[in-house]
Amino acid sequence: MMLEDAVENLLDREVAQRYASWFRALADPTRVQIAELLARRREPMSVGQITAAVGLAQSTISQHLKILAEVRFVLVEASGNANLYRINENCLECFPTAADVVMGRPVAAPGETPC
DSSP states (O other), rough: HHHHHHHHTTHHHHHHHHHHHHHHSSSSSSHHHHHHHHHHSSOOHHHHHHHHHHHHHHHHHHHHHHHHTTTTTTEEEEEEEEEEEEEEHHHHHHHHHHHHTTTOOSSSOTTTTOO
């Protein structure tokens, strides 16, 4: 591939920033564990349930959930006095697509950006 082709097909800056925020959010093993737990369970979980599964302090889990929620990997639902957390189903499709695009394996039609 010639340099001109690579530059012409460069990701849009806004898309690149969004993908970078996703990768930063998953740059911690605890956040990866939480995302994987919620994706596997496919149902809302309380902080207490997540804390019990991961085995860290509730304040630590809450901080990690906040970061995952900021990039919308995790969605928060109010339930009485508590919050329930669930995986954002769109991320299960979007994130692997983003990783493929960044690694040079485009999966979207030209001119389209996934998610």
